[in-house]
Amino acid sequence: MWSLLKRYYRPLIVGFLLLSPLVAFLLGGRKAREPNFVDRAVIAVASPVQQGLTALIEGGGAGVQNYLDLRGVRQENDALRLENLQLRAAVQALGESRMENERLRKLLNYAEAEAGPEIPARVVGVNPVAKLLSVRISSGEQQGVFRGMSVVTPDGIVGQVIRATGGYADVALVTDPQSRVAVRVQRSRARGTAAGTGGGPLKLENMLRTEDVEDGDLIITAGTDGIYPPGVVVGRVTNLEKKEHGMFQGADIVPAVDTSKLEEVLVVGSPYSAMAPGSTAEGASK
Amino acid sequence: MKFLVSVALALALLTLESVLVKQAGLELGRIDVTVVLVAFLALRASLLEGAFSAFSVGYLLDLMSGQPTWLYTFLAVFIFLVGRLVPTFVEVRGPLAFALFAMGADVGHSLLATFFTWLTVKEDGPGALLAELPLQVALTGIAALALYPLLRRFEASQERPAGLLR
Numbered sequence: 001m002w003s004l005l006k007r008y009y010r011p012l013i014v015g016f017l018l019l020s021p022l023v024a025f026l027l028g029g030r031k032a033r034e035p036n037f038v039d040r041a042v043i044a045v046a047s048p049v050q051q052g053l054t055a056l057i058e059g060g061g062a063g064v065q066n067y068l069d070l071r072g073v074r075q076e077n078d079a080l081r082l083e084n085l086q087l088r089a090a091v092q093a094l095g096e097s098r099m100e101n102e103r104l105r106k107l108l109n110y111a112e113a114e115a116g117p118e119i120p121a122r123v124v125g126v127n128p129v130a131k132l133l134s135v136r137i138s139s140g141e142q143q144g145v146f147r148g149m150s151v152v153t154p155d156g157i158v159g160q161v162i163r164a165t166g167g168y169a170d171v172a173l174v175t176d177p178q179s180r181v182a183v184r185v186q187r188s189r190a191r192g193t194a195a196g197t198g199g200g201p202l203k204l205e206n207m208l209r210t211e212d213v214e215d216g217d218l219i220i221t222a223g224t225d226g227i228y229p230p231g232v233v234v235g236r237v238t239n240l241e242k243k244e245h246g247m248f249q250g251a252d253i254v255p256a257v258d259t260s261k262l263e264e265v266l267v268v269g270s271p272y273s274a275m276a277p278g279s280t281a282e283g284a285s286k
Numbered sequence: 287m288k289f290l291v292s293v294a295l296a297l298a299l300l301t302l303e304s305v306l307v308k309q310a311g312l313e314l315g316r317i318d319v320t321v322v323l324v325a326f327l328a329l330r331a332s333l334l335e336g337a338f339s340a341f342s343v344g345y346l347l348d349l350m351s352g353q354p355t356w357l358y359t360f361l362a363v364f365i366f367l368v369g370r371l372v373p374t375f376v377e378v379r380g381p382l383a384f385a386l387f388a389m390g391a392d393v394g395h396s397l398l399a400t401f402f403t404w405l406t407v408k409e410d411g412p413g414a415l416l417a418e419l420p421l422q423v424a425l426t427g428i429a430a431l432a433l434y435p436l437l438r439r440f441e442a443s444q445e446r447p448a449g450l451l452r
Contacts, residue, residue, distance in 0.1 A: 014337045018367065021344070021359035025402070032353040039349055046301050046350070053305040061309075125304030127352045128316055129399075134352035136304070162352055170352035199418075 032163070040165050047168040050125040051138055058263075119143050119267040121151075124168070133176040133198065134159070137265060140168045148227065150269040156233035156256030157181065157221060158265050169267070173259045174234070175199055182225035183234050183253075188212035191222055194234050194253055201252035202235060209249045215240050219253050229269055291440055292331075292339035293346070296323055299433075300350050317425040318392045320347045324362050325388040325430070326437045328369025329378055340366035357402055364398070365391050381434040388430035389423050396422065 005012070035043070121139035139145045141164050151158040151171045159173040174181060179196035183204070192207035207213060217237040223230025235253040242249050299319040307316060320343050327336040327343075344362025348354040369391055372378065378387045396419055 010334055014333060014363075014367070017337045017341045018360065018363045021341075021356035021363070024356040025360055025406075028355055032355055039354070042297070042346065042349055046297055049298075049301050050304055053302065054308065057305065057309050123308065125301070126308040127350065128300050128303045128307065128319070129347065129351040129358065132351055132353045135308070136352070172352065 035163060035165055043165045043168060047124060047136060047138075050136065051122070054122075054124050117144060117268070119145055121145070121169075121265055121267060123262045123265060127170070132178070133173040133196070133259070134162065134170050135173065135259075135262060137169050137171055137267070138167065139267060140164045140166050142167050145169045145267045148270070149267050150228045150232075151265050151267050152229075152232050153257055153262070153265055156235065157228060158257055158259065158262065160227055161267065171265070174202065174255065175259050180225075181228055181234060182222040183219050184222040184230075185211070185213050185237070186218040186220050187214075188217070191224075194219065201238065201254050204237065204251040204253050205248070207249050207251070209243065209247060211249070213237060213240065213249070213251065215251075227269065289335060289339050289342070292323060292327065293342045295440065296320055296343040296346050299323065300346060304350065316422055317429045318395060318422065319426075319429055319433070320344070320358075320362065321365065321392045321395050321426060322388045322430045322433055323437075324366050325369055325384070325391045326433075328366050328391075329373060329384070329387070330441055333370070336366055336370070337363060355406075357399065361395055361398055361402075365395050368394065381431050384434050385427045385430040389427040392423050392426040393419070 119139050121137035121143070123135050124138050125136045127134040127136070137145075137151070145161060145164050147161055147164055149161045151161060157174055159171045159176070159179065161169050162172045163170045172179060174194065174196055175198065176196045177198045181194045182191070183194045184191050188211065190207060190211035190213055192211075192213075193205045195203045195205050197203055204213075204219070215237055219234040219237060221228040221230055221232045221234060233256045235255040238252045238254050240249070240251040296319075303317050303319050323343055324340050327339050330336075331339060340362045341359060344359035347362065348356060348358040351358065369387075372387065372390075378384060396416075400416060
């Protein structure tokens with residue numbers, strides 16, 4: 001036995017190196033393992049380098065861009081001044097609407113939605129494997145970011161935290177094929193699901209054929225998935241397909257956020273661990 | 287080429303790729319730098335050293351993917367073993383031949399990764415990924431051309447000089 005092992009130890013070791021990850025993959029499937037101490041150590045080494053490189057490249061690019069931007073800055077200033085005036089007027093009008101909204105909410109005894117923490121983060125790198133569209137951000141467990149929290153920008157929804165370690169976290173993008181978000185048409189309040197397709201537009205699914213939805217409608221998060229807060233912009237409806245038969249109608253959603261050009265994001269909401277037992281996680285990556 | 291050099295190089299290349307992909311604003315296109323490294327190992331490393339190195343390189347890629355499932359660890363060792371068979375049929379010498387070899391390895395790696403992902407996820411998503419495959423293979427070929435001199439230099443630094451005692 002010992003002589004056999006001694007003779008065939010090379011193929012045996014290579015066979016183990018080949019088959020053990022395959023067995024682990026087939027048994028675990030798409031379920032990612034929790035980060036162990038080796039994973040954490042590697043991420044702790046690689047992420048600061050990623051952040052440094054990103055800062056270096058962006059700093060160099062910003063220097064060149066600043067010089068180019070100086071040209072025509074006066075005309076831009078004039079245009080911005082005008083736009084500022086218009087926006088101030090709009091803000092005043094919105095303030096009135098907000099006051100009115102608050103009064104009406106009180107009349108209707110609406111429960112106030114509890115605003116969670118908003119943790120800012122910078123995108124330091126992109127996942128080097130295209131099978132899962134994700135980015136790495138510069139906030140992690142130390143800053144209060146945990147798995148299951150949602151990530152947004154002022155323009156709209158970005159994705160969901162799938163792994164958090166010391167000072168960094170990985171965020172699966174809404175464009176990833178495994179992503180599902182419970183959504184609503186802002187105008188008609190019709191409900192559906194936005195599914196990622198792996199880049200490009202999202203797919204509007206589970207929208208009943210009888211629901212009122214039109215090309216150009218704004219799609220917002222419904223908040224019923226327990227992941228994304230309600231009312232965050234997802235995108236606009238395009239290529240609406242009203243079928244003659246079947247239960248559902250189909251459409252594309254052009255995302256409000258270009259996920260290939262992300263720089264700063266906000267992490268909001270509650271982690272999985274804070275979710276009530278039995279609550280749904282429709283919006284989670286499947 | 288020693289195990290630790292491979293691991294350090296893989297970590298550095300993956301980090302650099304992650305930043306470059308972000309800066310270039312690529313949505314699905316990636317540069318498979320780890321496949322280039324594994325292809326080089328298949329041509330130059332011994333069986334055990336190469337298998338351990340490929341395993342580690344795959345582990346790092348798995349980890350950097352954000353959703354480690356061991357798939358890329360398996361694929362790295364598999365591509366390494368298949369890659370070792372290729373020089374028995376064709377001669378791979380020089381940067382251009384190496385780039386073509388790395389591109390072939392990348393096609394195999396991507397198709398297998400797509401197949402195994404489909405096997406577990408059963409989504410109708412592979413179409414978009416396969417559409418980006420030509421760009422990805424071309425970028426990997428360019429990366430192989432660029433990395434070949436560096437890898438050769440690392441390999442040369444690891445070789446023992448013929449000493450006077452021999």
